[in-house]
Amino acid sequence: MSFAITDSVSWVGKIDWDLQKFHGEEYSTFKGTSYNAYLVRDEKTVLIDSVYRPYAAEFVENLKKTVDLDEIDYVVALHGEVDHSGALPELMKEIPDVPVYCSPQCVKSLKGQYHVDWNFVTVKTGDTLNIGKRTLSFISAPMLHWPDSMFCYMDVDNVLFSNDAFGHHLASDQMFNDLVDPCELMQQCIKYYANILTPFSALVERKIEEVVALDLPVDYIMPSHGVIWRDNPLQIVEKYMLWAQDYQERQxxxxxxxxxxxxxxxxxxxxxxxxxxxxxxxxxxxxxxxxxxxxxxxxxxxxxxxxxxxxxxxxxxxxxxxxxxxxxxxxxxxxxxxxxxxxxxxxxxxxxxxxxxxxxxxxxxxxxxxxxxxxxxxxxxxxxxxxxxxxxxxxxx
CATH class of the missing domain: 3.40.50.360 (Flavodoxin domain)
Structure with missing residues (x-):
């Protein structure tokens, strides 16, 4: 399954309807989840992230139906955890020389997990990659929620690829926030924040302030799990700022x-x-x-x-x-x-x-x-x- 999000970005991930537990047995995912990977096409073609390891072969076969793998110029790995990087070993067998852009910490993570030595290109906040009419800008986001985590912003389409941040575990064939039940969506978002990001709230607040200070227009937030934010996408950023500040209700x-x-x-x-x-x-x-x-x-x-x-x-x-x-x-x-x-x-x-x-x-x-x-x-x-x-x-x- 794949579908176009914008003229340049397609979703090429996997919806996991059956997932009930995550992080071993630590996190319940009663609504399933999705592993969101994105294919960006301009003068250059970029794959951003992949899917969970059990679906690696399926991912590569489906990707071949969307794009000739030899046309992929760059791979971007925003985070090394296996639910995002698990299909990369299978994919890189087919395109072993393609550069893999990631943080220095992500190189350590990928090498440690897969024992590989791909063509790594390390990036940090402020580094960019021109792909034609569009430019990808990298933003380090350590501890949101691993030390290797990054964001990637693409101009022209005004897309923030946010990896785990602003995501949630919700399987849906309606892959946009304006098409799903908003109450169910927000419940999965606060559950995700409470159980995974709470320890890093100070870092969440600072990182959001840093990104906001860049004054970038954002028309889409494309996380690595759950639906894509296209209707008032910054609403989830506002929620994160609220949740990061020692949140409490009258309860x-x-x-x-x-x-x-x-x-x-x-x-x-x-x-x-x-x-x-x-x-x-x-x-x-x-x-x-x-x-x-x-x-x-x-x-x-x-x-x-x-x-x-x-x-x-x-x-x-x-x-x-x-x-x-x-x-x-x-x-x-x-x-x-x-x-x-x-x-x-x-x-x-x-x-x-x-x-x-x-x-x-x-x-x-x-x-x-x-x-x-x-x-x-x-x-x-x-x-x-x-x-x-x-x-x-x-x-x-």
């Missing part, structure tokens, strides 16, 4: 794990306390072991405050909570309040463990942790409601 997320439903009762009572104190504040209650962890992270990203609850087991916490907390620690959320709660039978270490983990992850501990022995009674549930009310007061009006 409290209560996430928990429970052995015998006692901590669940506490979680629901905490949520009642939030609603009772601030009816204008949204509350999400999510079972850490049963709900998708990336969806939980997305709700935490949106929240001003969180409550984490867990039963005690073997002087520790349940494994469902451990996985979520480890993800939270790595993402480095800022400007969020938190409290811990949990039920126990005889030892009760879980609440202190949760508090320590949240504190080490950058959350302000807003209230003393709440432990309830066995099943919470009326008094215990009322204490949970008070905890929820205290968290609600941490949410800005």
């Amino acid at each position: 409290v997320t209560v996430f928990y794990d429970s052995m015998w439903e006692n901590t669940r009762l506490m979680a629901e009572a905490v949520a009642e306390g939030v609603r009772g104190e601030r009816p204008d504040v949204a509350v999400k209650v999510m079972h850490a072991a049963r709900r998708d962890k990336n969806e939980i992270i997305t709700e935490i990203f949106k929240s001003a405050a969180v409550a984490a609850g867990c039963s005690t087991i073997n002087k520790g916490i349940l494994s469902g909570m451990t996985g979520v907390l480890e993800m939270i620690k790595g993402l480095g959320f800022k400007n969020k309040s938190a409290a811990a709660f949990g039920s126990y039978g005889w030892s009760g270490e879980s609440v202190k463990i949760l508090e320590d983990w949240l504190s080490e992850s950058g959350f302000e501990i807003a209230a003393e942790g709440l432990k309830v022995n066995w099943t919470p009674d009326g008094e215990g549930l009322e204490e949970c409601r008070k905890l929820g009310a205290e968290l609600a007061r941490k949410v800005s009006v």
Whole structure:
């Protein structure tokens, strides 16, 4: 499959309808994804990125139907991760001498993964490649989201090839932002940002400011995953700027794990306390072991405050909570309040463990942790409601 986007740019990627997990088992992609590669034709012909490794042979065969491979003058690799570069080894067997333009870090990545020595040409911010009527300008974008990441801007058509930035995991045969459900699209975008780009928010903000300062007209943003932004393309840039600034909504997320439903009762009572104190504040209650962890992270990203609850087991916490907390620690959320709660039978270490983990992850501990022995009674549930009310007061009006 291929299709024309502009007079000079064609999409030559792969839609992966079946993908359910990404980055190993770390990221859920329940809506599938696409691996976007772009063919640019002017006096010179340029291939920008390729597709995920399992589809390498298919990619090369389909590309041959679009262009004689001997007509490709340059390959641009904006990022070395295998979902973008995976088909390059198969392709470069056919065109071994074609120059591969990429960052110095990307050379290390490609050599390390594929053990190749292609005709690499390293580029950095400010470097250009004239291809006829059009010029490609390279912009280094380290840690958005790998050290080797780059953007590429093409004049005349005013296209920003943004690689992972401004992308999302959404499979669609309607490959433009104005043709898909805008609510579903934006949900996949914020999920992508929350789970992947949050640790690099300061870099995101600076890079966007740098690109905006170039005052380049942008009619298209063509990311490496998901649909192409052509209707008000800068709307996603504006969202990134918003998300990069310690983002929060008027929301409290209560996430928990429970052995015998006692901590669940506490979680629901905490949520009642939030609603009772601030009816204008949204509350999400999510079972850490049963709900998708990336969806939980997305709700935490949106929240001003969180409550984490867990039963005690073997002087520790349940494994469902451990996985979520480890993800939270790595993402480095800022400007969020938190409290811990949990039920126990005889030892009760879980609440202190949760508090320590949240504190080490950058959350302000807003209230003393709440432990309830066995099943919470009326008094215990009322204490949970008070905890929820205290968290609600941490949410800005």
